[in-house]
Amino acid sequence: MPTATFEKKLDHIVTTFKILVAAHRWTAERVVQALAPFGYLLDVQTDGLSAQKALLESPPHLVISAVDLPHPDGFTLLRLLRSNPKIADTPFMMIVSGTSPDEEIRAFQLGADEVVSDSTSDIAFRARVRVLLRLSTYRTRLQNEKRMLGILVAERTRELTEITLAMVTALEKATELSDVETGGHILRVSSYSGLISEELGLSSEFCEKLRLYAPLHDVGKVGVPDHILKKKGKLTPEEYEEMKKHTLYGYELLQAAKADRVACNIALSHHERWDGSGYPEGLKGKGIPIEARIVSVADVFDALATARHYKPALHPKEALNMLLGELRHLFDPMILDAVQRRKEDLLAIHSKET
Ligand SMILES: [Fe+2]
Ligand SMILES: [Fe+2]
Numbered sequence: 001m002p003t004a005t006f007e008k009k010l011d012h013i014v015t016t017f018k019i020l021v022a023a024h025r026w027t028a029e030r031v032v033q034a035l036a037p038f039g040y041l042l043d044v045q046t047d048g049l050s051a052q053k054a055l056l057e058s059p060p061h062l063v064i065s066a067v068d069l070p071h072p073d074g075f076t077l078l079r080l081l082r083s084n085p086k087i088a089d090t091p092f093m094m095i096v097s098g099t100s101p102d103e104e105i106r107a108f109q110l111g112a113d114e115v116v117s118d119s120t121s122d123i124a125f126r127a128r129v130r131v132l133l134r135l136s137t138y139r140t141r142l143q144n145e146k147r148m149l150g151i152l153v154a155e156r157t158r159e160l161t162e163i164t165l166a167m168v169t170a171l172e173k174a175t176e177l178s179d180v181e182t183g184g185h186i187l188r189v190s191s192y193s194g195l196i197s198e199e200l201g202l203s204s205e206f207c208e209k210l211r212l213y214a215p216l217h218d219v220g221k222v223g224v225p226d227h228i229l230k231k232k233g234k235l236t237p238e239e240y241e242e243m244k245k246h247t248l249y250g251y252e253l254l255q256a257a258k259a260d261r262v263a264c265n266i267a268l269s270h271h272e273r274w275d276g277s278g279y280p281e282g283l284k285g286k287g288i289p290i291e292a293r294i295v296s297v298a299d300v301f302d303a304l305a306t307a308r309h310y311k312p313a314l315h316p317k318e319a320l321n322m323l324l325g326e327l328r329h330l331f332d333p334m335i336l337d338a339v340q341r342r343k344e345d346l347l348a349i350h351s352k353e354t
Pocket of ligand 1: 217
């Protein structure tokens with residue numbers, strides 16, 4: 001027959017555990033008698049309301065409650081525990097009257113981890129208490145590991161975001177240095193694209209990506225020879241074919257840098273047109289990725305409203321009217337509707353960032 005000392009040896013983790021004992025006086029005294037020699041911190045409450053208060057104010061590692069706890073009963077305490085996300089995982093042992101199988105079934109249905117009766121021996125009772133406290137330890141350990149994992153993931157995500165930002169900034173600079181796109185154009189295309197994507201109701205994560213990657217739409221121009229890029233007059237058909245390749249160069253560059261799919265799609269397809277007349281693949285309608293459809297509208301609007309070395313600027317309102325009028329067939333109608341709704345905001349961005 002195991003002695004109390006033997007049980008103590010088994011219980012190397014028990015001394016710091018706090019147990020809430022919620023029962024009317026004579027059951028509570030029996031529980032205290034059975035557990036007191038083992039060093040548990042016992043918080044005894046002899047009515048339901050005090051037990052609820054103690055449970056919420058100082059959550060224990062284990063709750064042992066009698067069904068017939070007065071005002072309100074043990075079932076109410078169990079329900080309260082399981083419905084509160086902060087303490088819902090706390091192990092719960094219910095003490096039922098030895099002659100009531102209905103109480104036992106109900107206790108399990110409400111989420112009790114263990115049910116004992118008032119006729120359970122002290123040794124069996126303590127063994128079950130130990131099992132539940134181990135359960136509590138494992139749950140706590142699991143929660144801590146989950147929290148640590150969350151911190152690690154957040155840290156890695158932050159590092160990755162920093163690397164991405166550094167890469168995007170470096171590539172933006174490269175585009176600027178190639179002397180074909182000004183910093184202002186890059187910023188405005190990013191702002192227009194962000195605004196349009198928000199108006200379309202796309203997810204905030206996607207809108208953020210669009211703002212981040214839209215500036216890279218022409219990054220492939222670094223691969224086009226200077227005499228073509230900076231040519232003052234009209235390009236010959238051969239030169240124009242070479243110029244069109246900036247979409248492929250940009251795509252290849254971003255693919256090689258393992259950039260996000262959204263960035264690669266923008267670089268490759270921002271010259272595709274809704275009616276299939278664009279390049280490099282002649283994609284049509286919704287076959288063009290949405291990110292490229294948005295950036296193409298933003299890019300063309302800004303190009304029309306900005307002076308380039310080969311053409312004067314249109315008034316921004318005129319540029320928008322042209323986009324929504326004679327050039328309408330080139331763009332996604334859904335995006336043009338969004339442009340129409342946010343006309344004023346687009347014009348405000350133009351005047352602020354020019
Ligand atoms: Fe382009
Ligand atoms: Fe552009």
